[in-house]
Amino acid sequence: MASIRHVLPTRENCRRDVRVKNILVVGGAGYIGSHTCLDLHDKGYRPVVYDNLSNGHREFVQWGPFEEGDIRDTDRLEAVLARHSPDVIVHFAASIEVGESTRDPIGFYENNVAGTISLLGAARKAGIDRLVFSSTCATYGEPQSVPMSEEHRQVPVNPYGRSKLMIEEMLKDAGRYLGMRSVVLRYFNAAGADPEGRIGEWHEPETHAVPIAIEAALGQRDGFFINGRDYDTPDGTCVRDFVHVMDLADAHSRAVRHLIEGGESLSLNLGTGQGTTVRQLVDTVRRMSGREFPVETRGRRDGDAAALVADNSRAKEALGWSPRFGLEEIVASALEWHRSRLGGEANAMPPA
Numbered sequence: 001m002a003s004i005r006h007v008l009p010t011r012e013n014c015r016r017d018v019r020v021k022n023i024l025v026v027g028g029a030g031y032i033g034s035h036t037c038l039d040l041h042d043k044g045y046r047p048v049v050y051d052n053l054s055n056g057h058r059e060f061v062q063w064g065p066f067e068e069g070d071i072r073d074t075d076r077l078e079a080v081l082a083r084h085s086p087d088v089i090v091h092f093a094a095s096i097e098v099g100e101s102t103r104d105p106i107g108f109y110e111n112n113v114a115g116t117i118s119l120l121g122a123a124r125k126a127g128i129d130r131l132v133f134s135s136t137c138a139t140y141g142e143p144q145s146v147p148m149s150e151e152h153r154q155v156p157v158n159p160y161g162r163s164k165l166m167i168e169e170m171l172k173d174a175g176r177y178l179g180m181r182s183v184v185l186r187y188f189n190a191a192g193a194d195p196e197g198r199i200g201e202w203h204e205p206e207t208h209a210v211p212i213a214i215e216a217a218l219g220q221r222d223g224f225f226i227n228g229r230d231y232d233t234p235d236g237t238c239v240r241d242f243v244h245v246m247d248l249a250d251a252h253s254r255a256v257r258h259l260i261e262g263g264e265s266l267s268l269n270l271g272t273g274q275g276t277t278v279r280q281l282v283d284t285v286r287r288m289s290g291r292e293f294p295v296e297t298r299g300r301r302d303g304d305a306a307a308l309v310a311d312n313s314r315a316k317e318a319l320g321w322s323p324r325f326g327l328e329e330i331v332a333s334a335l336e337w338h339r340s341r342l343g344g345e346a347n348a349m350p351p352a
């Protein structure tokens with residue numbers, strides 16, 4: 001298989017057709033936001049990060065200026081917008097953990113919905129009417145059919161998904177009545193890391209399947225617990241559509257360009273269209289890391305859908321986007337990132 005580095009766009013081949021513009025990346029010190037800054041920079045944009053560092057990392061801000069602030073602080077946002085005059089806002093900032101949303105629903109609506117109202121107000125005042133928004137396949141709720149197209153009904157089953165759907169509805173009204181154009185990107189399961197190992201997935205606490213399996217392989221956890229093996233799927237474990245974070249980043253840069261070029265508002269799924277069971281994921285991590293680790297089964301996790309796989313044809317058509325990487329590249333890049341973070345600790349471990 002070709003090295004991941006060989007298919008990444010270079011600064012040179014993308015600069016030719018994109019003028020340098022400021023892009024405000026809200027939540028850009030986080031996982032997907034920082035990879036998007038890397039991609040925007042490589043394509044000739046200047047990403048300005050606005051983040052309160054509640055879940056992000058200062059050291060992930062490497063490709064443009066950093067403005068520390070909270071999206072609920074409208075005055076601070078207005079000052080930053082006035083200073084940088086961005087052409088487009090890319091909005092990642094949110095509380096993201098589904099389980100936490102059931103324990104603290106009001107906190108989720110406060111950060112995600114009230115925070116976005118504050119951001120939209122500041123953007124309107126600054127005359128910025130182009131926005132790319134991080135949504136999620138969790139807005140669909142229980143799948144009626146797989147793969148899921150954008151026409152699938154949206155009936156989220158947890159406060160996290162509902163908060164994202166509320167924002168999608170607000171953006172529709174901002175488009176209808178205020179002329180704001182937006183690209184809503186509904187990600188499936190983001191995973192993987194910058195192939196050069198500069199940034200990667202780093203959530204605290206970590207709840208996502210890929211980094212947890214890798215931490216188990218690197219001896220940072222006792223093992224991996226599969227949440228339920230009694231689903232109606234090929235091996236009884238949940239099916240997910242893992243999409244490489246660099247492919248997501250590429251889609252954001254394309255969405256930015258679409259808006260700058262006058263394109264209409266869009267809602268798009270971002271996934272590969274390929275389903276992977278949790279068991280297959282764990283086996284791939286074992287094989288690629290060369291390390292066995294204990295795998296046990298526990299009960300189902302509340303709110304988990306059996307299978308979530310994207311129909312990505314609309315994103316392909318509207319943005320000319322296509323996922324370039326599969327599960328092996330996801331696991332390889334994530335392994336590299338985790339190993340580089342652990343340094344000698346990972347290398348010192350005896351093979352299992």
Ligand SMILES: NC(=O)c1ccc[n+]([C@@H]2O[C@H](COP(=O)([O-])OP(=O)(O)OC[C@H]3O[C@@H](n4cnc5c(N)ncnc54)[C@H](O)[C@@H]3O)[C@@H](O)[C@H]2O)c1
Pocket residue numbers: 026027028029030031032033050051052053054055056057069070071072091092093094095096111115134135136137186187188189190191203
């Ligand atoms: N990770 C996934 O698989 C996935 C899937 C679907 C959708 N999403 C969405 O993508 C976006 C990014 O997810 P991520 O995995 O990179 O999460 P992340 O937590 O790594 O990034 C979110 C960033 O937003 C910042 N932030 C949060 N609240 C803020 C506030 N009030 N003001 C300023 N900054 C704030 C955090 O500090 C963090 O840096 C989120 O909106 C999430 O809902 C993620």
Ligand SMILES: O=c1ccn([C@@H]2O[C@H](COP(=O)(O)OP(=O)(O)O[C@H]3O[C@H](CO)[C@@H](O)[C@H](O)[C@H]3O)[C@@H](O)[C@H]2O)c(=O)[nH]1
Pocket residue numbers: 096097098136137138187188189190207208209210212224225226227228238239240278301304308
């Ligand atoms: O230790 C673990 C962790 C996860 N899983 C399972 O692995 C699958 C994937 O889980 P996870 O990586 O936590 O992702 P999701 O719960 O599918 O949620 C992610 O993907 C959603 C879109 O599918 C986004 O909306 C969310 O923000 C994002 O966290 C699920 O079946 C989990 O139950 C395990 O079995 N064991």
